[in-house]
Amino acid sequence: MQGINDDSTSVSSAGGRRPTAARATRGLGVTFRSAKPVVWLLCLAPLAWLMYRAVFGGLSPNPIDDITDETGQWALRLLLVSLAVTPVRRITGWNGVIAWRRLLGLFAFFYVCLHLATYVVLDQFFDPNAILADIAKRRFITVGFAGFVILLTLAITSTAGWIGRLGRQWRRLHRLVYVAAVCGVVHLLWIVKGDDLREPAAYGSVLAVLLAIRAYYGFR
Amino acid sequence: MLIRTTAIIPTREITDERLYLDRRAFLRASVGVAAGGMAGALLSAEAAAAQTVLPGIKKSQLSTTGEKLNSFEDISSYNNYYEFGTDKSDPKANSGKFKPLPWTVKIDGEVGKPGDYAFDDLLKRFPLEERVYRLRCVEAWSMVIPWVGFPLADLLKVVEPTSKARFVEFTTVQRPSEMPGLRYPALDWPYREGLRLDEAQHPLTLMAVGLYGKTLPNQNGAPLRLVVPWKYGFKSIKSIVRIRLATGQPQTSWNVSAPQEYGFYSNVNPQVDHPRWSQSRERRIGEFLRRETLMLNGYAEQVGGLYTGMDLKKNF
Numbered sequence A: 001m002q003g004i005n006d007d008s009t010s011v012s013s014a015g016g017r018r019p020t021a022a023r024a025t026r027g028l029g030v031t032f033r034s035a036k037p038v039v040w041l042l043c044l045a046p047l048a049w050l051m052y053r054a055v056f057g058g059l060s061p062n063p064i065d066d067i068t069d070e071t072g073q074w075a076l077r078l079l080l081v082s083l084a085v086t087p088v089r090r091i092t093g094w095n096g097v098i099a100w101r102r103l104l105g106l107f108a109f110f111y112v113c114l115h116l117a118t119y120v121v122l123d124q125f126f127d128p129n130a131i132l133a134d135i136a137k138r139r140f141i142t143v144g145f146a147g148f149v150i151l152l153t154l155a156i157t158s159t160a161g162w163i164g165r166l167g168r169q170w171r172r173l174h175r176l177v178y179v180a181a182v183c184g185v186v187h188l189l190w191i192v193k194g195d196d197l198r199e200p201a202a203y204g205s206v207l208a209v210l211l212a213i214r215a216y217y218g219f220r
Numbered sequence B: 001m002l003i004r005t006t007a008i009i010p011t012r013e014i015t016d017e018r019l020y021l022d023r024r025a026f027l028r029a030s031v032g033v034a035a036g037g038m039a040g041a042l043l044s045a046e047a048a049a050a051q052t053v054l055p056g057i058k059k060s061q062l063s064t065t066g067e068k069l070n071s072f073e074d075i076s077s078y079n080n081y082y083e084f085g086t087d088k089s090d091p092k093a094n095s096g097k098f099k100p101l102p103w104t105v106k107i108d109g110e111v112g113k114p115g116d117y118a119f120d121d122l123l124k125r126f127p128l129e130e131r132v133y134r135l136r137c138v139e140a141w142s143m144v145i146p147w148v149g150f151p152l153a154d155l156l157k158v159v160e161p162t163s164k165a166r167f168v169e170f171t172t173v174q175r176p177s178e179m180p181g182l183r184y185p186a187l188d189w190p191y192r193e194g195l196r197l198d199e200a201q202h203p204l205t206l207m208a209v210g211l212y213g214k215t216l217p218n219q220n221g222a223p224l225r226l227v228v229p230w231k232y233g234f235k236s237i238k239s240i241v242r243i244r245l246a247t248g249q250p251q252t253s254w255n256v257s258a259p260q261e262y263g264f265y266s267n268v269n270p271q272v273d274h275p276r277w278s279q280s281r282e283r284r285i286g287e288f289l290r291r292e293t294l295m296l297n298g299y300a301e302q303v304g305g306l307y308t309g310m311d312l313k314k315n316f
Helices: A002-014 A021-029 A032-056 A063-092 A095-123 A128-138 A137-158 A160-166 A168-172 A178-191 A198-217 B019-038 B072-077 B092-093 B119-125 B152-159 B253-257 B302-305
Strands: B104-109 B114-116 B129-136 B141-151 B169-170 B192-196 B206-209 B225-227 B240-246 B281-284
Touching: A002 B104, A021 B019, A021 B092, A032 A063, A063 A095, A063 A178, A063 A198, A095 A137, A095 A160, A128 A137, A137 A168, A160 B253, A178 A198, B072 B141, B072 B206, B114 B119, B119 B206, B129 B206, B129 B225, B141 B152, B152 B240, B240 B281
Parallel strands: B104 B240, B141 B281
Antiparallel strands: B104 B114, B129 B141, B141 B206, B169 B192, B169 B240, B206 B225
16 A cells, blocks of 8 residues: 555645545545445446346346446446546545545456456457457457556556555556546447447546546646 | 407417327327226336237248247347437337337339328238348347338339339438437438349348237337348338439438448448458357358348449448
């Protein structure tokens, strides 16, 4: 948890925006430790609901498509939630929220893995030629795969050991999460059929707002 | 003697025609509810759109054999019909308000006998046959469907295309009050499709009015739709209100939306990929492993002759 300490110190030293010690650990009266099981349950609920429908009926006659779609959507949603952590802290002064960032980011990566596994195992059934051709030829898959590689790197380097090893480079590396989020939205945009841009537009606007808040406070 | 100079009924008391028509629709619906109510059942959207049995259906020699049929449930719950929404589950969920009857099809353009043709008359005029066809969606999934209908060629014969007719343009009904998907411009409404005249006259080209022996569910294109089994599914336009015989190649909605992805022909072809995904394999609904996509969806023997000498990569 070195990264988290590092982050909150830098904020207090930079401007001291409402950095009370109590708030840093007890925002809105909730501590990270006590609420952790709740966040786990919330993050796993979409998967549980999907599995329930897969087993007991409730998915469409093309369930592989449903699983691909839902795991992808939840990956993007959780990624945006994890990206909202810092803006929430900046705006509310609730420093304790930063403790959630790593967990939320890792859950986003978890759904990305499920999404990719659905494609590799259920959709293509390990057909290496088809998969490699897709990654090279289909731009929506290329950009989605790029997002996956970024998130994989960030997930591996999310441990305390890597945070210490990378030092100041760690924050620069982890800014790539924005690139991954853009990859996710573009991935969705490029699979849209017809002129129905509502879904990518919704995700894109949330991402744009988060980026704007980030830009307003300066990328640190 | 008293001479009235003012209208007996003030204008403000005369009901607007649209309201009047809505009220009639309401009354009709109420009668339905009352009838249903006697059985103690609430008339759900699904019940209102219940299918009726089509009489006198003959099995066709042109049916595809040796394929397992998809269930009625599969066929009627997994649909692309953007006028009711862009999710596959939307057409079934959102088409309960759609009223397919009464229905007329306007047939005009390069024909000797243009006019408004009543759907009921078409049903009486043409013998119905069951045709089992593979349906291959451009999204790389497929089904096997027992359609009921009559050859489009028979209808075209009746309206007498002129010697100048080269193409056929089809238009889907556009009713915003019954089709909530029309609120959003997901495509260039109304939905339009087209065929070359010889494709339209081919014996495999079907005007479908039912499936599994009953009238079409709304989400499958009630009451009257096209089925062209060797082309991607979107060519098989639903709920047709107009058929126009034309001298030039008509515009088609998907081609207008993405010309580089959806050509006029859109024949099923495993060798020509969609720019964003491979068309070499498909998932048959109900199966796990993908299967090889067949040239012209397996109908190359019957329809291959339509495309002799044509570059199918260029004319995708």
